[in-house]
Amino acid sequence: AIRMTQSPSSFSASTGDRVTITCRASQGISSYLAWYQQKPGKAPELLIYAASTLQSGVPSRFSGSGSGTDFTLTISCLQSEDFATYYCQQYYTYPPTFGQGTKVEIK
Amino acid sequence: EVQLVESGGDLVQPGGSLRLSCAASGFTFSSYNMNWVRQAPGRGLEWVSYISSSGTTIYYTDSVKGRFTISRDNAKNSLYLQMNSLKAEDTALYYCARTISGGSHALDYWGQGTLVTVSS
Numbered sequence: 001a002i003r004m005t006q007s008p009s010s011f012s013a014s015t016g017d018r019v020t021i022t023c024r025a026s027q028g029i030s031s032y033l034a035w036y037q038q039k040p041g042k043a044p045e046l047l048i049y050a051a052s053t054l055q056s057g058v059p060s061r062f063s064g065s066g067s068g069t070d071f072t073l074t075i076s077c078l079q080s081e082d083f084a085t086y087y088c089q090q091y092y093t094y095p096p097t098f099g100q101g102t103k104v105e106i107k
Numbered sequence: 108e109v110q111l112v113e114s115g116g117d118l119v120q121p122g123g124s125l126r127l128s129c130a131a132s133g134f135t136f137s138s139y140n141m142n143w144v145r146q147a148p149g150r151g152l153e154w155v156s157y158i159s160s161s162g163t164t165i166y167y168t169d170s171v172k173g174r175f176t177i178s179r180d181n182a183k184n185s186l187y188l189q190m191n192s193l194k195a196e197d198t199a200l201y202y203c204a205r206t207i208s209g210g211s212h213a214l215d216y217w218g219q220g221t222l223v224t225v226s227s
Contacts, residue, residue, distance in 0.1 A: 001169075032211075032212070034211075034213035034214070036152075036214075038152075042219075043202055043217035043218065043219055043220060044152065044202075044214075044217055045217070046207070046213055046214060046215045046216075049207060049211050049213035049215075050211055050213075055215065087151065087152055089152075089154075089213070089214075091211070091212035091213060094157070094166045095154055095166065095168045095169070096154045096157075096212060097154070098151055098152040098153065098154070099151070100151050101151045101152075
């Protein structure tokens with residue numbers, strides 16, 4: 001199975017900050033990558049798919065980039081509602097696999 | 108409004124069985140591929156199983172092959188997961204999730220999950 005590694009595992013940031021989360025695949029996955037946001041006690045929500053396509057209804061401060069093995073999720077101006085855990089997921093091949101998650105906490 | 112509502116989770120002894128259900132509404136269920144994804148307490152997400160819209164294509168993660176069976180009833184707008192020979196490591200919140208349309212295999216809608224606890 002393809003291993004997805006996110007970095008960092010957690011970090012603290014302030015409202016208004018620009019933040020970047022990295023996801024690395026153990027082998028090339030073209031652009032078959034999605035990003036999800038999960039808040040405590042809630043189901044994950046799709047933010048981005050195909051590495052850079054914003055899901056309908058997701059604020060434009062979220063963006064994704066990358067292809068092959070290296071990907072990033074960027075939040076351009078962190079809002080209070082963005083403090084959550086973020087997961088990347090590859091769907092290049094079965095089984096689809098998730099990164100271990102990146103928790104964004106309030107500084 | 109798209110809704111996915113899971114049910115069937117419970118406390119079960121190791122070696123036991125459970126059947127999870129997911130009731131779908133707000134979209135044409137028969138047109139969408141569906142998945143089960145689980146999350147152990149305090150842990151990350153793990154994809155479990157996939158079934159195509161017609162039910163003809165099915166995948167499982169290795170750890171549940173031979174023990175879990177995914178199925179669907181398009182007439183009832185329902186997705187199922189039959190779980191046999193349950194192990195402690197199957198303890199998790201089980202989510203039903205829809206595959207986005209258009210060829211991508213991202214998951215665009217998720218239910219709120221049903222909790223399966225395997226313990227003696």
